[in-house]
Amino acid sequence: xxxxxxxxxxxxxxxxxxxxxxxxxxxxxxxxxxxxxxxxxxxxxxxxxxxxxxxxxxxxxxxxxxxxxxxxxxxxxxxxxxxxxxxxxxxxxxxxxxxxxxxxxxxxxxxxxxxxxxxxxxxxxxxxxxxxxxxxxxxxxxxxxxxxxxxxxxxxxxxxxxxxxxxxxxxxxxxxxxxxxxxxxxxxxxxxxxxxxxxxxxxxxxxxxxxxxxxxxxxxxxxxxxxxxxxxxxxxxxxxxxxxxxxxxxxxxxxxxxxxxxxxxxxxxxxxxxxxxxxxxxxxxxxxxxxxxxxxxxxxxxxxxxxxxxxxxxxxxxxxxxxxxxxxxxxxxxxxxxxxxxxxxxxxxxxxxxxxxxxxxxxxxxxxxxxxxxxxxxxxxxxxxxxxxxxxxxxxxxxxxxxxxxxxxxxxxxxxxxxxxxxxxxxxxxxxxxxxxxxxxxxxxxxxxxxxxxxxxxxxxxxxxxxxxxxxxxxxxxxxxxxxxxxxxxxxxxxxxxxxxxxxxxxxxxxxxxxxxxxxxxxxxxxxxxxxxxxxxxxxxxxxxxxxxxxxxxxxxxxxxxxxxxxxxxxxxxxxxxxxxxxxxxxxxxxxxxxxxxxxxxxxxxxxxxxxxxxxxxxxxxxxxxxxx
Numbered sequence: 001x002x003x004x005x006x007x008x009x010x011x012x013x014x015x016x017x018x019x020x021x022x023x024x025x026x027x028x029x030x031x032x033x034x035x036x037x038x039x040x041x042x043x044x045x046x047x048x049x050x051x052x053x054x055x056x057x058x059x060x061x062x063x064x065x066x067x068x069x070x071x072x073x074x075x076x077x078x079x080x081x082x083x084x085x086x087x088x089x090x091x092x093x094x095x096x097x098x099x100x101x102x103x104x105x106x107x108x109x110x111x112x113x114x115x116x117x118x119x120x121x122x123x124x125x126x127x128x129x130x131x132x133x134x135x136x137x138x139x140x141x142x143x144x145x146x147x148x149x150x151x152x153x154x155x156x157x158x159x160x161x162x163x164x165x166x167x168x169x170x171x172x173x174x175x176x177x178x179x180x181x182x183x184x185x186x187x188x189x190x191x192x193x194x195x196x197x198x199x200x201x202x203x204x205x206x207x208x209x210x211x212x213x214x215x216x217x218x219x220x221x222x223x224x225x226x227x228x229x230x231x232x233x234x235x236x237x238x239x240x241x242x243x244x245x246x247x248x249x250x251x252x253x254x255x256x257x258x259x260x261x262x263x264x265x266x267x268x269x270x271x272x273x274x275x276x277x278x279x280x281x282x283x284x285x286x287x288x289x290x291x292x293x294x295x296x297x298x299x300x301x302x303x304x305x306x307x308x309x310x311x312x313x314x315x316x317x318x319x320x321x322x323x324x325x326x327x328x329x330x331x332x333x334x335x336x337x338x339x340x341x342x343x344x345x346x347x348x349x350x351x352x353x354x355x356x357x358x359x360x361x362x363x364x365x366x367x368x369x370x371x372x373x374x375x376x377x378x379x380x381x382x383x384x385x386x387x388x389x390x391x392x393x394x395x396x397x398x399x400x401x402x403x404x405x406x407x408x409x410x411x412x413x414x415x416x417x418x419x420x421x422x423x424x425x426x427x428x429x430x431x432x433x434x435x436x437x438x439x440x441x442x443x444x445x446x447x448x449x450x451x452x453x454x455x456x457x458x459x460x461x462x463x464x465x466x467x468x469x470x471x472x473x474x475x476x477x478x479x480x481x482x483x484x485x486x487x488x489x490x491x492x493x494x495x496x497x498x499x500x501x502x503x504x505x506x507x508x509x510x511x512x513x514x515x516x517x518x519x520x521x522x523x524x525x526x527x528x529x530x531x532x533x534x535x536x537x538x539x540x541x542x543x544x545x546x547x548x549x550x551x552x553x554x555x556x557x558x559x560x561x562x563x564x565x566x567x568x569x570x571x572x573x574x575x576x577x578x579x580x581x582x583x584x585x586x587x588x589x590x591x592x593x594x595x596x597x598x599x600x601x602x603x604x605x606x607x608x609x610x611x612x613x614x615x616x617x618x619x620x621x622x623x624x625x626x627x628x629x
Contacts, residue, residue, distance in 0.1 A: 022049060040070035048079060056086035074103040078110040085117065093117060108137040112144050122302050124151045142171055146178055153185045156494075159470040161185040176205035180212045187215070189471050190436040190478075192222055210242045210354065214347035221371055221541040222516045224442050228372075228396030228539045235375020236398060238347070243357030243376050253362045255339050257617035263609060265293050266338035266361065268321075269369065270300035270350020274497070276520035277344050277369045278307040283412040283598030285314040289606060296336055298329065300350050326354040333360035340609055343379065346370020363612050363622075366399060367408065367605075371516065371541035373397035380622040381612060383408050383605065387547035388540055396540060400622040402608045405629025406594035407547045410601040411523040416498040420529040420587055421505035422580075427456040428573040431507030431530070433500065434521050436463045436475055438513040444482035446535075446562050447511055451488055453570040459484065460507055464494025504528035508579055509572050515542040522548055527590055529583035533569045535559045551595045552586070594629070604629070 017025035026049050032042040047062030063080040067073055081096030094117050100110035115130030131148035134141055149165035152158075165182040172178060183198030196219050202212035217235055220226055226234075267285075271277035288295050297315040299308075302322050312318045317336070321329040329352065333341060341361035345351035346369050356364055357378045366374050367383035374382070375398050382389075382399035385407045394401060423429075430450060432439070439461070451457050465471045472491055479489050494500070501524060510525040512518050512534035518525070522532050522545040534545040536558055546558045557572075559565035572579060594600040604627045611625050 017045060017049070022052060025049060038069050040066045040073055040076070043069065044073065044076045044079070047076075047083070051079070051083060051086070054086075056083045059083040060087065072103050074100045074107045074110060077103065078107060078113050081113055081117070085113075090117070090120070106133065106137050108134050108141060108144075111137070112141065112147075115144070115147060119147065119151060124155050127151050128155070140171070142168055142175075145171075146175075146181065149185065150181050153181070153188060156188075156464055157468070158185060158189045158465050159468045162189060162470070174205065176202045176209055176212075179205065180209065180215075183212070183215065187219070187437055188465060189468070190439065190465070190475055192219055192437050192440075195219065207241070213238050213242065214351065214353065217347045217375070218370075221539070222437055222440065224440060224515050226539075228393070231539060232373055232375060232396055232398060235347075235373050237375075238353075239357075239374075239376045239378075239398070243353050243378060246354060246357035247359055247378060251359065255337055255362055259610075259614045259617045262291070263293050263339045263613055264296065264337060265609065266296040266298055266333060266336065266341045267315075267344055268298045268300065268341065268352060268355070269344035270322075271344065271348075271369065272297060272299050272311045273301065273303045273305045273308045275307075278311065279412060279414070279520060280368055280409050281344065282307065282310050282314070283410050284602045284605065285311060287598040287602040288314070289602070290316065293606060293609070296338060298333065300345075300352055321352070321355075326352060326358065329355050330358045330360040339363065339613060340365060342367050343374070344369040346372075346374050363616050365402075365609075365612070371519070371544065372539065373399060381608075381625070383608065384540065385547050387550045388543045390543075393540070394624070396538075400624050402612075402625045402627070404601065404604040404608065404627050406600055406604070407551055408601075409519070409523065409544075409547070409595065410598045411520075411527065411590070411596055412598065413524075413527055414497065417527070418498060418502045420583060421502070422583060423505055423508065427458065428454055428508050429458050429460055429506060430454075430509050430511050430569065430573075431460040431462070431504075431525075432511050432513065432521075433462045433503075433525070434513050434518050436461070436465060436471075438516050438518075439475070439478070440513070441478065441482065443513045444479055444484065446565060448479075448483040449562075449566050450511065450569045451484060453566050454573040457573060458488050458490060459511075460490045460492065462492040462494070462500065462503060466491045467493035501528055504530050509533060509569060511569065512545050515539055517542050517545045519544045523595075526552070526586050529586045531557055531572060531579070531582050531586070533557050533559065533565060533572070535562070535565050548595060551593050552589050 012028045029042050029046050032039055043062050043066035047059045050058040060083040063076050063083060066076040077096050077100035081093040084093035084096060097110055097114035097117055100107050111130045111134040115127040119127035128151050131144045134144040145164060145168040149161050149168060152161035152164060162185045165185055169178045169182055179198045179202040183195040187195035199212045199216045202209045217238055220231055220234055269277055295315045296317040298319045298321045300322050338361040340363045342365045343356055346366055348369055359378050364379050365381045366379050373396060379399050381402050382397050383402045385404050389401050389403060451459060504525060507530050510530045510532040512532050514535045515537050517534055525532050526548060532545055536543040536546040549555055549557050557568060559568055590596045607627050608625050
């Protein structure tokens with residue numbers, strides 16, 4: 001009799017819960033438990049309700065009690081894992097999710113929760129399989145579909161990612177995060193215009209969506225028509241919206257103002273691995289003068305590889321902040337008493353702009369990872385060079401400019417880099433291995449003019465997303481609209497890094513996109529003996545290749561106009577002797593230049609750090625710094 005009454009009250013409680021009447025559900029389920037304290041379903045439901053109230057420890061205890069009464073209760077095991085996750089007990093949570101699926105392999109919530117756990121550990125393939133199983137049991141599971149689209153994108157399965165996220169968005173057009181993730185998938189597919197619309201829609205729905213706003217800023221660097229001054233205005237608006245309000249009023253730093261003491265330098269990045277930032281950072285970090293500078297790295301990503309190992313080996317203190325809130329990371333940096341904190345991300349993926357907005361260090365710097373101003377009042381200095389930031393570039397940035405004499409990048413070729421190969425006799429092949437999002441319509445039109453100026457020539461475009469039929473078709477159509485037919489165009493998919501470098505043997509002349517030119521891509525082309533034709537403009541993102549060419553004495557490959565770009569490219573195509581000479585001499589020229597000497601760059605950067613610190617120690621505001629070479 002009492003058991004039947006308890007079950008009836010549980011049914012009432014469950015009905016209230018499914019209708020969203022949580023208070024009524026809790027009241028009914030507690031009544032059920034007052035009659036039968038061992039009723040497993042009631043214990044489980046009360047645990048779920050406690051989870052909604054952000055009481056994970058209470059949830060865990062209730063789930064344990066439910067499992068004690070019903071050991072094969074799959075849902076209780078799955079939700080126990082959720083509670084353990086909230087308590088930071090990730091390994092135990094994983095075991096609970098697996099136990100739930102051992103009992104019921106098709107358990108929708110168990111598969112979804114295990115997918116989230118594997119996703120958090122970087123096991124994207126495992127997460128993908130779990131999300132697919134969850135959707136097999138519940139095709140309308142919006143979160144599983146959204147997460148599936150995101151992990152597909154992260155594995156470069158772009159066509160299916162776009163389709164999956166579009167399906168989720170059709171079901172929930174008012175969900176800001178879906179617009180954001182759909183925008184990222186579109187951008188990776190080369191569709192920047194639609195991606196920007198999704199980011200802006202995200203901001204309409206959720207104005208505090210800092211990641212979407214950052215992607216808008218990065219996206220503006222790819223688009224023609226905006227001057228450096230206009231880009232600065234947009235970046236300042238980001239600061240006003242997201243980071244300026246975080247600035248602490250009258251913070252007193254405990255750092256000793258001794259000017260010549262050993263300084264503590266902190267580097268913050270989500271790219272301490274096989275990434276352009278990682279490749280450019282390795283050499284300079286290893287060249288740091290450890291007697292004068294104590295080096296800390298704050299990593300905002302769980303990905304680790306051989307590049308990570310080298311970076312970690314070059315630092316005095318390695319800190320992971322990937323699972324720390326901005327407030328917790330701020331406390332850690334302050335505890336470390338960092339003197340100069342260096343942002344290596346700007347408005348790119350895995351950045352921490354709010355952390356820098358809190359000003360955990362007395363001097364804060366942007367270097368390496370972003371092609372222009374951050375717009376943030378909390379960033380005091382922006383490290384550049386005279387070619388990238390010419391006279392007058394102060395109008396493009398909110399920070400005080402630091403101009404290093406030989407560029408802000410130092411290229412360290414990976415150990416698997418192949419030897420330079422001499423191509424066989426054939427018609428001229430132009431090439432670009434740049435991110436296809438840089439291949440804007442105006443770029444394709446200019447490249448079509450180059451091909452027209454060199455009869456019989458072809459264009460080779462290589463990018464990791466070009467193994468996707470939809471991505472290939474869209475880019476092919478864009479080239480066709482610009483006047484480049486399939487007979488003049490070869491699209492190649494991505495490959496292992498070493499194999500990709502070897503494919504420069506198939507390219508005679510690299511064509512740099514604009515207004516966002518190559519960075520690491522240009523360095524690699526030059527190292528493989530391929531000259532790069534570039535078109536610098538009045539924004540920092542367009543002038544990176546110019547800085548490389550200037551260091552090599554190849555300023556003649558930098559065009560002053562589109563007509564000049566065509567003239568330079570066609571001139572190189574008509575000069576096989578010069579191309580052959582460059583093929584053999586570019587690598588030795590780079591190897592002998594400062595752009596391949598990490599000690600030269602780091603001594604200049606350390607001199608700049610010392611000047612920054614002297615100004616702060618003297619209670620003077622930041623000012624422009626020029627380091628003489």
